[in-house]
Amino acid sequence: xxxxxxxxxxxxxxxxxxxxxxxxxxxxxxxxxxxxxxxxxxxxxxxxxxxxxxxxxxxxxxxxxxxxxxxxxxxxxxxxxxxxxxxxxxxxxxxxxxxxxxxxxxxxxxxxxxxxxxxxxxxxxxxxxxxxxxxxxxxxxxxxxxxxxxxxxxxxxxxxxxxxxxxxxxxxxxxxxxxxxxxxxxxxxxxxxxxxxxxxxxxxxxxxxxxxxxxxxxxxxxxxxxxxxxxxxxxxxxxxxxxxxxxxxxxxxxxxxxxxxxxxxxxxxxxxxxxxxxxxxxxxxxxxxxxxxxxxxxxxxxxxxxxxxxxxxxxxxxxxxxxxxxxxxxxxxxxxxxxxxxxxxxxxxxxxxxxxxxxxxxxxxxxxxxxxxxxxxxxxxxxxxxxxxxxxxxxxxxxxxxxxxxxxxxxxxxxxxxxxxxxxxxxxxxxxxxxxxxxxxxxxxxxxxxxxxxxxxxxxxxxxxxxxxxxxxxxxx
Amino acid sequence: xxxxxxxxxxxxxxxxxxxxxxxxxxxxxxxxxxxxxxxxxxxxxxxxxxxxxxxxxxxxxxxxxxxxxxxxxxxxxxxxxxxxxxxxxxxxxxxxxxxxxxxxxxxxxxxxxxxxxxxxxxxxxxxxxxxxxxxxxxxxxxxxxxxxxxxxxxxxxxxxxxxxxxxxxxxxxxxxxxxxxxxxxxxxxxxxxxxxxxxxxxxxxxxxxxxxxxxxxxxxxxxxxxxxxxxxxxxxxxxxxxxxxxxxxxxxxxxxxxxxxxxxxxxxxxxxxxxxxxxxxxxxxxxxxxxxxxxxxxxxxxxxxxxxxxxxxxxxxxxxxxxxxxxxxxxxxxxxxxxxxxxxxxxxxxxxxxxxxxxxxxxxxxxxxxx
Numbered sequence: 001x002x003x004x005x006x007x008x009x010x011x012x013x014x015x016x017x018x019x020x021x022x023x024x025x026x027x028x029x030x031x032x033x034x035x036x037x038x039x040x041x042x043x044x045x046x047x048x049x050x051x052x053x054x055x056x057x058x059x060x061x062x063x064x065x066x067x068x069x070x071x072x073x074x075x076x077x078x079x080x081x082x083x084x085x086x087x088x089x090x091x092x093x094x095x096x097x098x099x100x101x102x103x104x105x106x107x108x109x110x111x112x113x114x115x116x117x118x119x120x121x122x123x124x125x126x127x128x129x130x131x132x133x134x135x136x137x138x139x140x141x142x143x144x145x146x147x148x149x150x151x152x153x154x155x156x157x158x159x160x161x162x163x164x165x166x167x168x169x170x171x172x173x174x175x176x177x178x179x180x181x182x183x184x185x186x187x188x189x190x191x192x193x194x195x196x197x198x199x200x201x202x203x204x205x206x207x208x209x210x211x212x213x214x215x216x217x218x219x220x221x222x223x224x225x226x227x228x229x230x231x232x233x234x235x236x237x238x239x240x241x242x243x244x245x246x247x248x249x250x251x252x253x254x255x256x257x258x259x260x261x262x263x264x265x266x267x268x269x270x271x272x273x274x275x276x277x278x279x280x281x282x283x284x285x286x287x288x289x290x291x292x293x294x295x296x297x298x299x300x301x302x303x304x305x306x307x308x309x310x311x312x313x314x315x316x317x318x319x320x321x322x323x324x325x326x327x328x329x330x331x332x333x334x335x336x337x338x339x340x341x342x343x344x345x346x347x348x349x350x351x352x353x354x355x356x357x358x359x360x361x362x363x364x365x366x367x368x369x370x371x372x373x374x375x376x377x378x379x380x381x382x383x384x385x386x387x388x389x390x391x392x393x394x395x396x397x398x399x400x401x402x403x404x405x406x407x408x409x410x411x412x413x414x415x416x417x418x419x420x421x422x423x424x425x426x427x428x429x430x431x432x433x434x435x436x437x438x439x440x441x442x443x444x445x446x447x448x449x450x451x452x453x454x455x456x457x458x459x460x461x462x463x464x465x466x467x468x469x470x471x472x473x474x475x476x477x
Numbered sequence: 478x479x480x481x482x483x484x485x486x487x488x489x490x491x492x493x494x495x496x497x498x499x500x501x502x503x504x505x506x507x508x509x510x511x512x513x514x515x516x517x518x519x520x521x522x523x524x525x526x527x528x529x530x531x532x533x534x535x536x537x538x539x540x541x542x543x544x545x546x547x548x549x550x551x552x553x554x555x556x557x558x559x560x561x562x563x564x565x566x567x568x569x570x571x572x573x574x575x576x577x578x579x580x581x582x583x584x585x586x587x588x589x590x591x592x593x594x595x596x597x598x599x600x601x602x603x604x605x606x607x608x609x610x611x612x613x614x615x616x617x618x619x620x621x622x623x624x625x626x627x628x629x630x631x632x633x634x635x636x637x638x639x640x641x642x643x644x645x646x647x648x649x650x651x652x653x654x655x656x657x658x659x660x661x662x663x664x665x666x667x668x669x670x671x672x673x674x675x676x677x678x679x680x681x682x683x684x685x686x687x688x689x690x691x692x693x694x695x696x697x698x699x700x701x702x703x704x705x706x707x708x709x710x711x712x713x714x715x716x717x718x719x720x721x722x723x724x725x726x727x728x729x730x731x732x733x734x735x736x737x738x739x740x741x742x743x744x745x746x747x748x749x750x751x752x753x754x755x756x757x758x759x760x761x762x763x764x765x766x767x768x769x770x771x772x773x774x775x776x777x778x779x780x781x782x783x784x785x786x787x788x789x790x791x792x793x794x795x796x797x798x799x800x801x802x803x804x805x806x807x808x809x810x811x812x813x814x815x816x817x818x819x820x821x822x823x824x825x826x827x828x829x830x831x832x833x834x835x836x837x838x839x840x841x842x843x844x845x846x847x848x
Contacts, residue, residue: 011491037616038647041623050681051719110847111840115803128846185677381487385495392502399509406513410520418517422510 003377010365014386017354018393025400028238035237035298036408044178047185048082054161054181055083057257059154060168061147062088066095070104072168075208077137081177085136087154088168092121092144101139105129112138118152118265121145126157147250148266148273155257155265164254167304171200171210172252176301180254183295191259191281192294194248195301196232198411199225201308210303213411215420220313221306223432225412226424228306230401233298233408240296244347246282248294250274252302259285259292270330272323279331279343286340300409314439321356321443322451328352359440391429398425523569530573533563538578538596542585545592557599564600575602579624594629603630610639618643619651626655633660650679657686661696668701668709675708683712684719692720699725707737714740718747726753733763738770745776749783757785764793771802778805782812791819799832810838 047053058076062069069088076086090098101107107127121143129137142153151165162184166172173179176195183193201216216222232249239245248255253274263284266273278294285292307313328351335352337344372378402421405411412418488496537556540548548556564571578597585593597603606621607630622639625631636659640652656664687695698713699722714732717725732744745760760780767773778797781790797809813819813828821843829835841847 040616041619041647041651046681046685050684052677052680052684052715054677108846110844111837112847113807113834113837113841115834130846182678185681187676379487379492381484382489382492382495385488385492385499388499389495389502392499392506396502396506396509399506399513403509403513403516406516406520415517418513422513 003372006368010361010368013361014390017358020350020354021393021397024238025234025397027241028234029400029404031237031241032233032298032404032408042182044175044182047178047181048080052185053081053083054184055159056081056085056162056164056177056181056254057154057158057160058084058086058164058166058177059151059158060086060088060166061091061150061154062093062097062168063091063144063147063150064093064095064097065168066093066097066100068169069097069100071208073101073105073137075171076166076168077134078174078208079172079177080174081181083160084177085138085158085160087138087140087157089140089142089150089154091142091146091150098139098141102127105134105137105139106131107139112157114157116156117261118156120149120153120156123153146268148268148270151273152265152268155260158257161257162254163257163260164252165250166253166302167251169305170197170251171203171205171208171303173210173299173301173303176252179297179299179301180252183297184254184256187293187295189291189293190256190295191285191292192248192253192255192278193297194236194245194253194294195297196299197228197249197251197302197304198232198300199228199306200303201306203303213413215412215414215417216306216308218308220310220432221308222420222424223428224306224313226398226401226421226428227432229405230398233404234397234401236296237298239347240294242342242346243293244342244350245294245296246279246343246347246351247275248278248296249302251304253278255281267330270323270326271319272327275323276327276330279327279334282343283331283334283340286343298408300411310435314435314442317436317439318443318446321359321440322447324351324356325444325447328356359437360444362437363441394429394433395425398428526569527573530563530570531577534560534574534577538581538593541596542581542589542592545588545595557596560600571602571605574600575606575624578602579627582627597628598630603628606630615643615645615648619648622648622651622655626658631655631659633663650682654682654686657683658689661687661690661694665696668704668713671704671709672706673708675706675712680712680715684716687716687720695720695722697725698722699728702728702732707740710735710737710740711743714743714747718743718750721751723751726751726756729753730756730759733759738767738773741767742770742772742776745773745780749776749780752784754784757781757787757790761785761790761793768796768800771800771805774800774802774805775808778808778812782808782815786816786818791816795828798828798835803834806832806834807838807841810835811842814839814842 058079060072060076062072065072073086073088088101090101106129108130109125110128112126112128123140123142125141127139127141129135138157140153140157142150145153154165155163162181164177164180180193180195183190198213199216199221200210201218201221202214203210204212204214215225236245236247250273255277259281260277263277263281265277267276267280270276282292282294307316328348331348334340334344334348336349340348369378369383399422402418402425406418412421485493485496537559541553541556560574564574575597578593582590582593603625606625609617609621612618618639622631622636633656636652636656640649640656643649643652653664653667695716698716698720701709701713702725704710704713710732714729716722717729726748729744729748732740735741735744741763748756748760757780760777764774764777767777774797778794781794791813794809794812797805798813800806800809810824813824814821821839824835824839829839
């Protein structure tokens with residue numbers, strides 16, 4: 001009897017998850033087609049010269065970024081946009097990040113007046129450059145408080161309508177801001193906008209600019225390329241179409257400053273501050289009965305370095321799981337709550353049942369199988385057909401993602417790359433996916449144990465140098 | 478009984494369902510893989526073909542455009558024949574040639590532009606583009622409208638007809654923009670009874686098109702100040718501001734009493750940009766009514782700070798020094814600091830005790846790097 005109930009539960013879960021994924025896939029493809037057609041005509045240069053373009057603050061927290069900070073800031077300064085400012089928040093770095101910034105950009109302390117709407121760790125000094133070429137740059141030197149705290153300091157100091165929060169070590173496409181502001185200009189109810197993040201490992205980067213897109217040489221980042229295409233190009237696009245997007249990547253997201261401030265800014269007590277902010281902003285708008293939308297751009301706008309070792313990737317995924325679980329727990333009042341509309345009835349349950357719960361269900365399924373195998377109760381033929389259907393389904397989803405990429409942005413142009421990606425899609429369900437399940441379980445376990453910090457992050461660096469950034473509690477990777 | 482048949486016989490209903498689903502997804506995946514590879518090969522082939530075509534077209538187009546006045550009729554025909562020989566082969570080639578000419582047109586003016594437009598017609602590309610206006614795809618239609626407008630090959634009447642039969646928003650916008658380029662005064666008549674939304678993005682596009690027109694031909698936007706649509710009034714106030722239509726200042730003043738606070742704020746901003754110092758009293762008069770509105774108070778402070786130093790207005794700025802909004806306080810400090818008979822010393826002596834943040838703001842405003 002118990003076996004039958006368990007079998008039935010796994011069966012229903014597998015069927016519904018496949019059904020939901022197929023539905024999201026179809027919605028994403030429709031949205032992609034519509035986006036590509038609509039933006040075929042857009043001349044983003046109009047925004048550059050227009051007095052109607054909204055003003056933008058770029059907020060980039062930096063922690064122990066001494067090796068790359070100068071190139072990173074230069075890259076941000078060279079973005080195509082007129083009405084913008086760049087706020088670099090040095091989050092109490094222990095290396096020479098601040099000294100390098102002062103020297104390279106001829107910074108001097110200024111008596112900058114601002115209103116501390118959000119509470120943050122103490123700001124030591126605020127700097128501006130004496131060189132007019134860097135007049136858009138504002139550098140904040142503050143005590144360490146973690147990424148969310150640094151972003152809140154940036155939100156406090158920002159004087160523009162929109163705030164783009166970015167990871168300082170990401171490579172941002174030069175027209176990224178022009179593309180990101182468009183949804184805000186098209187629809188005044190848009191409160192946030194996210195863009196696609198891609199993997200930059202092995203790509204050719206010169207002076208903070210992406211010169212050539214290449215598939216990573218190492219296998220682990222390569223899997224992440226496929227994973228990111230699937231997640232960013234299909235999953236989030238579908239949720240954007242449904243106006244149910246709950247996550248804008250912390251690597252590059254844009255928000256209406258006023259709404260972000262009224263929602264209370266980033267939560268420094270969670271490791272998933274990016275998702276938490278979006279959920280809280282949506283919740284605030286809903287509670288205030290104001291119309292709102294969270295937009296999403298399928299263009300690859302931001303390139304980031306992916307972890308290339310199991311250890312570092314494990315830590316990252318562990319943190320992502322904890323962040324998601326914390327956000328879901330914090331906002332548990334949303335679950336099936338009609339007061340919150342689609343967010344409460346569709347988005348939140350999806351994240352809970354199919355994002356957070358799925359690794360747990362997989363693990364439970366495998367444990368059950370092992371138990372049944374030991375007690376001799378496994379129907380192996382049935383088991384193999386089940387494995388085959390899961391495998392073929394995941395391969396199908398990956399292939400659709402690759403096709404969507406090819407039909408839209410086509411960044412991996414070499415034939416070898418296409419063949420490699422197909423091969424990756426074939427082996428991913430058995431080679432890469434089980435690791436993700438394991439790290440996710442570890443994340444949940446660590447959360448229960450009360451782990452709250454980010455964990456250490458080792459970066460290879462775009463210029464092939466080795467750099468290790470030891471993270472204090474709550475510091476950004 | 479084969480092994481497979483044996484395997485099938487062991488499966489129950491659910492197992493058979495799984496097996497069928499697995500086969501279905503595997504077949505689908507293989508089809509998608511095949512499609513991916515074929516599509517990739519085709520796009521590579523198209524890219525190569527595109528490069529070859531562009532190279533082939535380059536020389537004859539340059540000759541036809543740059544040496545337009547020097548070519549004999551036979552020479553001209555010979556160059557046209559080179560192009561038609563290639564374009565006659567495929568729609569892809571014709572479309573490529575049209576795209577090349579349209580993109581070249583954007584960087585040309587004067588005689589060279591006229592020569593290019595004539596060549597476009599002589600090659601029958603206008604007919605080709607117009608034939609594609611009957612396609613069902615709105616994307617193709619919109620692209621053709623853009624191309625034909627760029628090459629001066631479509632009339633206002635044709636655009637009007639297309640507008641009447643278009644339902645897609647992006648297509649409608651493309652037609653509107655094309656109409657503005659053909660006949661801006663006529664095109665803007667859509668504002669007369671317009672009640673729909675006018676997004677900031679649409680404003681960017683309309684402004685871009687209008688800014689290419691000689692300023693004397695830009696329509697007087699004040700005629701729409703009485704529109705029932707808040708969006709239209711906002712759009713016209715902003716256009717008046719950016720095209721510096723100084724003659725519209727008087728017509729703008731009644732908008733200070735508009736029902737929408739957004740319109741009032743935009744009007745004060747426009748009056749500020751138009752240096753309408755003569756209406757300073759009228760602007761100051763609404764300050765009390767909207768003291769709680771941060772956006773309007775900010776605009777009033779900015780306006781008064783720049784365009785008036787009458788004692789009553791200075792008192793208004795002093796009132797703003799304790800405004801709940803930090804931005805308004807900041808603006809009031811900047812304004813008072815800039816006044817020759819007020820300045821930093823008086824602020825420090827008389828006002829700094831009134832609000833704890835004022836000292837910081839004064840310091841900020843005094844710093845040359847932060848101005």
